[in-house]
Amino acid sequence: MKRILAVLLIVSLSFVVFAQGASEAPAKQQEIRVLLANHPYGELLKPLIPEFEAQSGIKVNYESLQESQLTQKLTTEFATGSSTVDVFMTRPLQEGLLFIKNGWYGSLAKYDFGDYPAASVDLGRKDGVPYIVPLVIEWQVMYYRKDLFKKAGVKVPTNFVELEAAAKALTKDGVAGFGSRGKGAAAVTQISSFIYNFGGNYLENNVAVFDSPEALEGFRYYGRLLGNYGPQGIASMSWENLMPVFQAGKLAMWTDASVFLGQVVDPTKTNIPAEDIGVAQLPAGPNGDSPFIVTSWGMAMSSKSKNPDAALQFLNWATSKELAVKGMLANIPMSRDSAWANDTVRKNMNAELIATQAHAAKNGYPLDRPFMSAVGQARDLIGEVIVEAIDTKGTSTRLPALATEKAKAVNELLKADGEYGGK
Amino acid sequence: MKNSLKFRVGFPLLIVAIVIPMIFPFIWMFMSAFKTQVDIISWPPKFLFSPTLVNFNKVFNEQNFLLYLKNSIIVGVAAVFVSLLLGLPAAYSIARFKQKRLSMMILVARLMPGISFLMPWYIVFSRLGLMDSYTALILSHILIALPVVVWIMSSYFESVPMEMEESAMVDGATQQRAFVSIILPLSVPGIVTATTLSFIFSWNNFMFSQVLSMEKTRTLPIAVYNFMSYAEVDWGGVMAATVAIMTPAIILTMVFQKYVVKGLTMGAVKG
Numbered sequence: 001m002k003r004i005l006a007v008l009l010i011v012s013l014s015f016v017v018f019a020q021g022a023s024e025a026p027a028k029q030q031e032i033r034v035l036l037a038n039h040p041y042g043e044l045l046k047p048l049i050p051e052f053e054a055q056s057g058i059k060v061n062y063e064s065l066q067e068s069q070l071t072q073k074l075t076t077e078f079a080t081g082s083s084t085v086d087v088f089m090t091r092p093l094q095e096g097l098l099f100i101k102n103g104w105y106g107s108l109a110k111y112d113f114g115d116y117p118a119a120s121v122d123l124g125r126k127d128g129v130p131y132i133v134p135l136v137i138e139w140q141v142m143y144y145r146k147d148l149f150k151k152a153g154v155k156v157p158t159n160f161v162e163l164e165a166a167a168k169a170l171t172k173d174g175v176a177g178f179g180s181r182g183k184g185a186a187a188v189t190q191i192s193s194f195i196y197n198f199g200g201n202y203l204e205n206n207v208a209v210f211d212s213p214e215a216l217e218g219f220r221y222y223g224r225l226l227g228n229y230g231p232q233g234i235a236s237m238s239w240e241n242l243m244p245v246f247q248a249g250k251l252a253m254w255t256d257a258s259v260f261l262g263q264v265v266d267p268t269k270t271n272i273p274a275e276d277i278g279v280a281q282l283p284a285g286p287n288g289d290s291p292f293i294v295t296s297w298g299m300a301m302s303s304k305s306k307n308p309d310a311a312l313q314f315l316n317w318a319t320s321k322e323l324a325v326k327g328m329l330a331n332i333p334m335s336r337d338s339a340w341a342n343d344t345v346r347k348n349m350n351a352e353l354i355a356t357q358a359h360a361a362k363n364g365y366p367l368d369r370p371f372m373s374a375v376g377q378a379r380d381l382i383g384e385v386i387v388e389a390i391d392t393k394g395t396s397t398r399l400p401a402l403a404t405e406k407a408k409a410v411n412e413l414l415k416a417d418g419e420y421g422g423k
Numbered sequence: 424m425k426n427s428l429k430f431r432v433g434f435p436l437l438i439v440a441i442v443i444p445m446i447f448p449f450i451w452m453f454m455s456a457f458k459t460q461v462d463i464i465s466w467p468p469k470f471l472f473s474p475t476l477v478n479f480n481k482v483f484n485e486q487n488f489l490l491y492l493k494n495s496i497i498v499g500v501a502a503v504f505v506s507l508l509l510g511l512p513a514a515y516s517i518a519r520f521k522q523k524r525l526s527m528m529i530l531v532a533r534l535m536p537g538i539s540f541l542m543p544w545y546i547v548f549s550r551l552g553l554m555d556s557y558t559a560l561i562l563s564h565i566l567i568a569l570p571v572v573v574w575i576m577s578s579y580f581e582s583v584p585m586e587m588e589e590s591a592m593v594d595g596a597t598q599q600r601a602f603v604s605i606i607l608p609l610s611v612p613g614i615v616t617a618t619t620l621s622f623i624f625s626w627n628n629f630m631f632s633q634v635l636s637m638e639k640t641r642t643l644p645i646a647v648y649n650f651m652s653y654a655e656v657d658w659g660g661v662m663a664a665t666v667a668i669m670t671p672a673i674i675l676t677m678v679f680q681k682y683v684v685k686g687l688t689m690g691a692v693k694g
Contacts, residue, residue: 042652066652067653247461268461
């Protein structure tokens with residue numbers, strides 16, 4: 001009897017609690033919730049948000065999170081169907097497909113995409129409906145030490161043969177000749193351009209093809225360069241480990257995304273005088289000259305937004321031409337074409353960087369990773385192939401078998417998500 | 424043997440050899456908190472450098488660190504308080520009435536991966552309009568603190584001789600009265616241990632706070648990530664923030680460790 005009473009008591013108590021929740025009034029009008037990433041563009045927006053609030057009368061509650069936290073938070077909120085987010089920053093290549101498939105992005109059919117490269121918009125499009133506004137781009141470049149090149153009498157390499165020779169010549173006196181990410185999953189994006197330049201790819205028509213002879217050559221070459229001329233412990237290094245090595249002057253060449261230039265030349269963060277640091281395009285390979293150039297960040301609306309009009313108004317403001325120019329002047333490479341055409345911008349930006357962007361925009365490939373829903377797992381699988389290549393300095397005899405095994409596993413992932421083969 | 428020369432020289436050396444690898448990361452962290460970014464990345468590492476307070480300035484002036492500190496304290500103290508309120512009687516009952524199954528269930532709640540609670544919690548809290556409130560965070564942190572309290576205290580209560588309670592009851596006290604007036608005061612050392620441990624677990628918790636808190640209720644461990652952004656890590660800021668977060672936890676442990684040890688040597692058996 002006591003037990004029944006206790007259960008009844010608990011049930012009745014919880015009713016009271018839930019009833020309270022249900023009677024809560026809906027969100028006040030014209031108030032939106034925005035999730036930003038800890039990203040320079042987010043930093044740029046934050047102090048300007050009060051201006052937007054004054055202008056539009058919309059109250060903006062924003063929060064700023066580190067990117068993996070942001071993804072986790074968005075996923076939790078959307079998956080439970082109780083999200084209160086209206087507008088958020090998003091990584092199209094990392095989470096775009098999954099979010100689109102789950103119907104988490106709101107349609108942006110009303111947004112004007114005229115000022116964006118078509119390819120960048122298409123990545124966030126499904127069945128003709130666009131879902132992501134491209135915000136920030138990045139492409140692969142090669143940072144190098146002009147002073148060390150001069151001292152060793154080496155010219156900036158323009159193809160992979162010269163690159164290897166230069167790496168060899170520059171590896172001395174405790175300085176590593178060449179560095180790029182070696183840590184499995186993190187390296188997937190940086191090795192991509194090498195694989196493209198050998199004529200390979202990760203996926204073709206949504207089938208894993210990174211076990212092709214061309215791709216394997218890419219893995220081997222990358223492994224050979226890093227294994228022989230990379231800094232110690234390269235197989236566990238990502239950008240956050242490599243950048244300090246370069247800034248400390250212990251690395252002669254470093255290939256990674258363009259976003260790092262600002263920090264590499266910042267005198268409060270680096271030991272190397274800015275005039276000794278050069279930026280060049282990635283050398284061409286035997287079968288191609290296509291560095292990746294990708295939309296690393298975009299902005300989107302939630303399909304569950306209770307205030308879609310206010311959300312769209314905020315989105316229009318946050319991705320406007322004026323702010324894009326401001327972003328460019330703060331060294332953030334923006335997606336908008338008009339921002340690159342702006343005269344003030346061109347005058348103020350690093351000329352070498354502009355040249356690499358022009359090259360990448362013309363020849364580059366718009367993906368730096370397998371474009372699929374299970375991209376995280378696929379990166380882990382490909383990462384194992386990369387680490388094997390580096391550990392053996394590119395000589396591994398089991399590399400083809402390993403790549404085939406991992407390609408099969410990636411195909412299984414594609415099949416599980418219903419994405420295998422064709423569009 | 425204890426006074427042999429070998430022992431007198433060898434033992435301290437052994438201690439140093441064991442302690443240095445353990446404490447080195449902390450020393451490194453502490454030093455880095457006072458370094459500029461250039462000094463942090465320089466190779467070979469610098470052990471002599473001119474210290475700077477830039478990083479701490481960033482932590483306390485540019486970031487809203489005092490707010491996060493306040494949040495962490497409120498959540499930790501409240502969660503531990505509620506856990507003691509519920510956990511002490513529960514532990515007593517488990518110890519006295521051998522409710523092994525109940526204690527297993529509480530342990531299972533602790534052993535289950537925390538993430539499996541997050542989704543249901545998120546749904547419930549957001550429907551209740553409790554997101555970004557202390558209530559939600561405190562409730563979630565009780566899950567961390569309560570099992571610790573129950574498990575430490577139930578074994579502690581078991582070690583308190585039954586006779587003491589019985590003699591109180593012979594003198595006319597109810598079992599509840601015996602628990603409050605006799606058992607609890609005897610168990611202070613155990614309570615202190617449970618409190619310290621559960622507070623530190625709550626203080627360090629990352630996952631629950633990450634999903635259930637927002638700007639206003641963000642706790643310290645989440646705030647460390649404010650120094651890590653896309654393609655940039657402010658190591659000095661991270662280190663300074665970590666030092667600021669760890670200091671209270673370390674002080675707490677150091678102060679109460681003495682107390683716990685003293686309490687244990689006094690021993691309840693003597694009574």
